[in-house]
Amino acid sequence: MNDFKTLRYDERGGVAWITLNRPDVLHSFDTVMMHEIHRCWSDLRTNDDVNAVVLTATGDTAFCTGVDRNAAAIGDADRPRDLGQQGATPLHFDDPGDWLPPKTAGRLWKPVIAAVNGMACGGAFYLLAEADIIIAAEHATFFDPHTTYGMAAVFESMMLLQRVPLGEALRISLMGAHERMSARRAHEIGLVQEVVPSDELAEAAARVAEVIASQPARAVQATVRAIWYAQELGYRQALNVGKAVVQLGTDEKDLADGQALFASGRRIPWRAR
Structure with missing residues (x-):
């Protein structure tokens, strides 16, 4: 492009x-x-x-x-x-x-x-x-x-x-x-x-x-989609749709990697805004 x-x-x-x-x-x-x-x-x-x-x-x-x-x-x-x-x-x-x-x-x-x-x-x-x-x-x-x-x-x-x-x-x-x-x-x-x-x-x-x-693409994109659903739909409708989005947004390998990172005790450096 x-x-x-x-x-x-x-x-x-x-x-x-x-x-x-x-x-x-x-x-x-x-x-x-x-x-x-x-x-x-x-x-x-x-x-x-x-x-x-x-x-x-x-x-x-x-x-x-x-x-x-x-x-x-x-x-x-x-x-x-x-x-x-x-x-x-x-x-x-x-x-x-x-x-x-x-x-x-x-x-x-x-x-x-x-x-x-x-x-x-x-x-x-x-x-x-x-x-x-x-x-x-x-x-x-x-x-x-x-x-x-x-x-x-x-x-x-x-x-x-x-x-x-x-x-x-x-x-x-x-x-x-x-x-x-x-x-x-x-x-x-x-x-x-x-x-x-x-x-x-x-x-x-x-x-x-x-x-x-730098974070897992599927989790990031599903989060974006969920938040915009919540903005566009009624509250109860969004929560119902969220049941499908949370499944779509969870990749087993990414989840395992995240759990391993947490269990390692190494914490992410952060900054205050």
Whole structure:
């Protein structure tokens, strides 16, 4: 996966690094980027060399600013048929959300760590809402400008509500471009799990991704799937599904290795967060 036009892709230590790379338009996405991101998620499902993913962007100005409204492929009336209204009525409609989120679009249950290196707004929430862990640079900001420019904030706000309290989702969506949430506030409400200085962002993301990638893949992926089931289903439904997931996520060799490690008395070095 090294022939991308809008992304940089690298693998090291069981971790795939996907870097958005359209800095001239603040990493907003056109249809090319949408297809390339979707291809990454799909290909990673079958890439057994990768057990965790870091998603970030080049530079330190922006992580992603949503749809590139100046791109002919999205903004013009003759945009490709894989985006926007299909046919004479609005009942057949394709949205960027069909292509970008790792769980919805890619059915990917390998953990995705988002390293937010600057401004994240609008359609960036297609990516962030389905990341598993978000780490932000201190200068990162979050906002949704849809309403300011006469557009309803619908899919992004629905997805954001899976990660933040109701009032916070409403405030981000309704304040539009007039207010930005700081990385500190995003951490306070649980949208972001860690805030670090800008020059430590890649190291912090690598630390989390590499630890996760070093652990048994089946157990890790089943854990991710179980937690998202619990987020999406009713409580009792999730517990019932969990009875199957716990069986699927248990590999006898991994379990034996883990028991041997515990019995050896050697304890895992840990750090406080």
